[in-house]
Amino acid sequence: PEEYPWDPIPEFPEGFAWGLGTAAYQIEGAYNEGGRGASIWDTFTGANTVGMPGAVCKKAPCPVNSVIAVKGATGNVANNHYHMYKNDVRAMKSMGLKWYRFSVAWPRIVPTGTFADGVNQEGVQFYHNLIDELIAAGVTPIITMYHWDLPQGLMHLDFETPNEPCNGGKEGWYECTMGADGKPKPNGLSSNIVKEFTNFAEFLLKEYGSKVKLWATFNEAYTFTYLASGYGKAPSAQPYMDMAIWPYVAGHNVILAHLSAVMKFREFQKSGVLSAEHKIFITNNQDWREPFSDSKQDIAAALYQVETQLGWFCDPIYGVDGVFDYPYSMTSTFPYMPSFTEEEKELLKQNRPDFFGLNHYGTSFIKVVEGKSVVVHGDLVQGKSSWLFRAAWGYRKLLNWIKNRYGQELEIWGTEAGWSDGAHTSLESKEDSGRLTYYYTYILEMHNAIYKDGVNMKGFMAWSLMDNFEWEMGYSERFGCLFVDLHFGEDPNAPTTESPIYNAYSGKLDGLCTECDDPGIKPGYAEA
Ligand code: PNW
Numbered sequence: 138p139e140e141y142p143w144d145p146i147p148e149f150p151e152g153f154a155w156g157l158g159t160a161a162y163q164i165e166g167a168y169n170e171g172g173r174g175a176s177i178w179d180t181f182t183g184a185n186t187v188g189m190p191g192a193v194c195k196k197a198p199c200p201v202n203s204v205i206a207v208k209g210a211t212g213n214v215a216n217n218h219y220h221m222y223k224n225d226v227r228a229m230k231s232m233g234l235k236w237y238r239f240s241v242a243w244p245r246i247v248p249t250g251t252f253a254d255g256v257n258q259e260g261v262q263f264y265h266n267l268i269d270e271l272i273a274a275g276v277t278p279i280i281t282m283y284h285w286d287l288p289q290g291l292m293h294l295d296f297e298t299p300n301e302p303c304n305g306g307k308e309g310w311y312e313c314t315m316g317a318d319g320k321p322k323p324n325g326l327s328s329n330i331v332k333e334f335t336n337f338a339e340f341l342l343k344e345y346g347s348k349v350k351l352w353a354t355f356n357e358a359y360t361f362t363y364l365a366s367g368y369g370k371a372p373s374a375q376p377y378m379d380m381a382i383w384p385y386v387a388g389h390n391v392i393l394a395h396l397s398a399v400m401k402f403r404e405f406q407k408s409g410v411l412s413a414e415h416k417i418f419i420t421n422n423q424d425w426r427e428p429f430s431d432s433k434q435d436i437a438a439a440l441y442q443v444e445t446q447l448g449w450f451c452d453p454i455y456g457v458d459g460v461f462d463y464p465y466s467m468t469s470t471f472p473y474m475p476s477f478t479e480e481e482k483e484l485l486k487q488n489r490p491d492f493f494g495l496n497h498y499g500t501s502f503i504k505v506v507e508g509k510s511v512v513v514h515g516d517l518v519q520g521k522s523s524w525l526f527r528a529a530w531g532y533r534k535l536l537n538w539i540k541n542r543y544g545q546e547l548e549i550w551g552t553e554a555g556w557s558d559g560a561h562t563s564l565e566s567k568e569d570s571g572r573l574t575y576y577y578t579y580i581l582e583m584h585n586a587i588y589k590d591g592v593n594m595k596g597f598m599a600w601s602l603m604d605n606f607e608w609e610m611g612y613s614e615r616f617g618c619l620f621v622d623l624h625f626g627e628d629p630n631a632p633t634t635e636s637p638i639y640n641a642y643s644g645k646l647d648g649l650c651t652e653c654d655d656p657g658i659k660p661g662y663a664e665a
Contacts, residue, residue, distance in 0.1 A: 143577065147584055154277075154596030156236025157229070157618060158553055160284035160356065162212045163605040165242060167219035172257040174248025176286040177309070182211035190248035191290025210611025216603060216621065222267050228619060229602065230274040237276045238552060238598045239267075240284035240356065243337055250288025252336035261344060268348050278349050279552075279598070281420065282338055282398070284356040285608075291333060310362060310387035321382060323389040323475050331394045338398035342405055350415050352402070353494055353552065354395040357422040358450045362387035382473040389475040392453055395419050396481070399488040419454060420494030420552040423447035424524070425531030429504035429513060438510045439503040441466055443538065453477065453485055455493065455543040461485040492595070493539060496553035499524065500531030520571065521557040521614045527571075529578035536586040536594065548595045554579055555600035557607070557614040572618070 162178045174190035186192035218225055229237060243250065245260035271278050292309030303313045303321045312330045313321040325331075338354065355361075363384040398417075405411040426442040428435035444452075448464040457464075461482045468474050477485070499520070501512045517526035532554070539549060556575035576599065586592040604617035615621070 146577070146580055147588075149584065150587065150595075152595075154236045154550070154598075156238060156277075156279070156596065156598040157234060157602040158238035158598045158600050159218075159602050159605065160240045160281070160286075161242035161245070162215075162284070162286040163601075163607070164216040164218040164225075164603070165245075166212065166214040166217045168211075168213045170219065171245065171259040171263060172248060173242065173260060174244035174250070174257075175289040176242065176244045177289055177292060178212060178286050180289055182213075184211050184213050186289070190254075191244060191250055191288050193289055193293060210606065210613075212606040215606045219263065222263075223270060225602070226267070226270045226274050226276070229271070229276055232619075234276055234602075236279065236596065236598065237271060237602070238279040238281060238353075240281035240286075241341065242286050243283065244286065244288040244290075246340070247288060247333075247337055249290035250333055251290060252333060252340070254290075256340065264345065265348075268345060272348065277351075279351040279353065280341065280345065280349050281353040281356050282341060283334070283354065285361045291330060310390050311383055312390055313386050320473055321386050323386050323393070325478070326393050326397055326481065328390060328393070330390050331397050334394040335397040335401055339401050342402065342411060346405070346411050346415065352415070352417045354398045354417065354419045354490075355391060356420050356552075357496055358388060358391045358395075358419070359422055359446050362391060363446075381471070385471065385474055388449060392450065392485075393481070395454065396485055396488055399490060400484065403488060416491040418490040418492035418494045418550065419450075420496055421447055421450045422496035422498075422553070423535060424498055425500040425528065425535045426503050427500055427528075427531060427534070429502040432505070434505040435503060438505050442503060442510070443535075447539075448542075451493070451539075451543065453482075455489060455547060456486060457542060459486075492548045492550045493543060494550050494552040495535075495539065496600070497532055497535055497551065498522075498554060499526040500528035501526060518571070518574075520575075521559045522610070525557055527556065527575055527578070529575075529582040532579050533582040533586045533590070536583070536592045537590050540590070540592050545591060545593055548593050550595055551583070551597040553598060553600040555616045557616050559613070559615070 162176065167173065168176075168179055168184055169186070169189055172190075175184075175186040175192040175194075179186050179189075180193055185197055186194045187197050216225070241264055242260070245263065246257060248254070248257050248260075268278050287309050291307055292311075293307045303311075303315045307329065310330060312328050313323050316322045342352070363380075366378045366380060366384045366387065402411065402415070402417045406413060406415060423443060423446055426439040428439040444464045444466045449467060452464050453461050455461075462468070462477060463474060468476070500517060501524075502515055504511050504513055514526045517528050519526050536549065539547075554576075556572040558569075558571055580597070583594060583597060587594050599618055601616045601618065603619040604612070604615040604621035606612065607614040607616065
């Protein structure tokens with residue numbers, strides 16, 4: 138279908154890693170089983186977390202964050218992967234999958250988030266079982282340490298009197314101290330959040346390092362700091378925070394937590410806990426921003442967008458011409474930009490990750506109208522997601538941008554790319570031409586980037602293995618390479634506006650959603 142001749146994909150370099158990805162909260166379910174603690178996503182979706190370690194909700198009804206777009210949808214059950222992982226791995230094996238990127242749920246391993254409170258052996262064992270199953274099926278695991286499900290115990294929300302951070306409490310990624318100049322200052326490498334993430338990372342490396350060689354610290358720092366602060370992409374201390382301040386406080390803490398985990402990794406490589414074959418990276422995300430015209434304004438505005446998203450995290454982590462710091466476009470124009478100490482910059486330089494992890498989905502055109510950047514999409518084809526416009530050439534341009542900025546020797550691993558379509562209730566309507574066109578064209582352009590432009594790309598993990606809980610969009614957007622039969626509305630006890638969060642797995646109503654006026658897709662459970 139569509140405009141391509143569908144000739145066979147040309148050969149890729151030997152050993153090129155082809156794989157699929159998922160994230161814990163999007164597939165696992167079993168949110169209140171096996172000793173798991175509460176995460177910020179349980180709170181965000183309105184799950185009943187009463188009695189769970191680290192929960193903010195002490196008695197039902199628990200508060201629901203009003204910015205979630207598909208009311209009533211939760212990851213309480215999701216793909217039930219926690220119980221069905223053997224099935225899922227069997228599916229991977231039958232597809233001939235060789236690489237699989239997944240994340241570990243921090244609150245499943247450290248229920249309160251505070252390491253000194255103890256580790257949950259049942260959770261630890263679950264990931265051993267999963268990894269063993271993968272390896273037995275010939276699938277190489279890649280672990281993402283953090284894919285947005287912060288233990289709630291590390292972020293004490295106050296729903297009654299919403300307040301902005303910097304008040305000395307447990308503030309998750311927003312931890313800071315108010316400076317005398319009225320600007321919040323992150324607390325540096327010794328902050329509580331950095332220490333707890335490092336404890337968690339250290340534990341993971343010791344526990345699973347003998348089985349897993351590839352490790353990512355974070356998934357999409359931009360999304361869970363910037364989008365989380367203002368657009369409800371993920372929960373923050375309150376739905377709409379001051380966007381000039383808080384994303385940058387959170388981002389700073391994330392970069393230092395990443396640095397601290399890499400330092401631990403290198404230390405373990407020196408002491409022999411890990412080997413030289415172990416590799417560590419971070420995954421950041423960028424959709425391509427193409428100048429709408431060749432006017433200087435449009436070109437500058439498009440570049441500014443890439444620098445202030447991808448550059449924000451990657452300039453300090455990978456360095457530009459030997460300088461490991463925020464882009465000048467940010468430090469010179471953002472009033473609340475935190476700064477790194479000289480010592481931190483030196484540590485960033487000495488602890489550069491082994492790979493560049495890249496999540497990339499689509500492209501937008503940037504046009505300056507009356508001094509403001511406007512996003513337009515011309516005739517690009519749109520997926521189900523509001524932000525997703527297909528343009529494989531944008532992928533090639535972005536890969537070149539990364540090569541030119543961070544150096545040709547740095548290996549790039551595509552850690553996500555994918556296409557969403559809408560809700561289907563039966564397999565009959567699944568033709569999948571949008572997804573096939575997406576992958577076919579993106580893979581061709583990736584091939585061009587490698588063979589024509591000299592981009593040093595080593596792997597490509599498509600998103601996602603299967604349809605799953607698409608964050609604030611619930612189950613209304615499907616990114617799966619495997620179609621999932623969502624058992625919505627077929628059950629006589631399926632949710633109504635009065636019975637908001639029906640847990641089809643346990644057969645119980647286990648949440649209280651106060652705003653289920655427009656459930657869109659009914660909450661329920663999914664089975665791959
Ligand atoms: C990624 N944007 O998020 C995440 O890593 C996945 O967990 C998620 O399921 C997937 O992409 C699809 O959304 C994104 O605003 C966050 O362009 C933000 C954007 C794109 C992807």
